[in-house]
Amino acid sequence: MRTISSERLIMRPWDVDDADFLFDLESRWETVRFLGPQAKPMTGRSEAVESIIRRRTIDDPVHGLWAISSRESGELFGNILLKPIPFSIDVEGEAPVEIGWHLHPDAQGAGYATEAASAVMTDAANNGLRFVIAVTDPLNAASPRVCERLGMRSLGVTEAYYDEHNLLFEKTLSR
Numbered sequence: 545m546r547t548i549s550s551e552r553l554i555m556r557p558w559d560v561d562d563a564d565f566l567f568d569l570e571s572r573w574e575t576v577r578f579l580g581p582q583a584k585p586m587t588g589r590s591e592a593v594e595s596i597i598r599r600r601t602i603d604d605p606v607h608g609l610w611a612i613s614s615r616e617s618g619e620l621f622g623n624i625l626l627k628p629i630p631f632s633i634d635v636e637g638e639a640p641v642e643i644g645w646h647l648h649p650d651a652q653g654a655g656y657a658t659e660a661a662s663a664v665m666t667d668a669a670n671n672g673l674r675f676v677i678a679v680t681d682p683l684n685a686a687s688p689r690v691c692e693r694l695g696m697r698s699l700g701v702t703e704a705y706y707d708e709h710n711l712l713f714e715k716t717l718s719r
Contacts (some may be wrong), residue, residue: 545600545608548665549696553656555624558596562611564712565620567592569648578681579646580706602627606671607641612651612660621669624660629679632707641668642705645690648694652661652686658693665694669717678713679705 548555558566563595570576576583586592599609607628612621622645629642643665645657664678678696680687688711696713703709707718 545602545604545610545707546667548610548663549615550659553621553660554613554615554659555664556613558599558609558611560593560596562620563589563592563596563637565611565648566596569620569622569646570595572649574649575646578684578687583706586595590606590687606668606673608664610664612645612647612656612661620648621651621656622656622660622666626664626673627677629677629705632704638688640675641673643676645687657687657690661690661694665715665717669719674717676717679710680707680713682711 545557547557551568567586570592571586573585576585578634602608607626609623609625609627612624613619614621624643626641626643627641630639631637643661645661647657668676678687679702680691682701691698691713696715696717699712699714701709702712704712
């Protein structure tokens with residue numbers, strides 16, 4: 545998986561050495577509560593190691609799951625993904641590509657999600673992706689604001705993904 549950089553950030557493949565951070569990030573209910581109906585906090589470091597191993601199997605010129613880190617210090621801030629999103633059970637068609645993110649509480653509010661997502665979308669456009677969506681929980685106030693800052697267009701409420709009501713955003717990408 546490739547590395548993507550921006551002014552302040554590096555989006556890089558997860559490494560097993562990141563397991564303590566990932567466990568800290570995803571053992572918090574406030575971090576995982578908006579990650580879909582099946583989301584639950586990690587209960588052991590071994591879950592983080594297993595998750596990192598799965599993330600590292602993605603070998604795609606566009607899609608990925610990256611660790612977000614400081615360009616200056618290497619400090620980890622969170623996770624960003626770009627991957628096909630499966631439709632809910634009763635929806636058919638080609639799965640669109642979803643962009644999503646979640647940050648450690650200590651890293652929220654500094655513009656990292658917007659900066660990381662912008663860099664990942666630019667990279668994806670340069671690699672041929674033309675369209676991306678974001679799906680956010682209606683109770684998640686922060687992610688729709690990130691979508692707006694990214695220039696994504698709100699399409700309202702949808703049940704097409706994750707078998708639940710979500711807010712849907714879309715963006716056409718250009719090189």
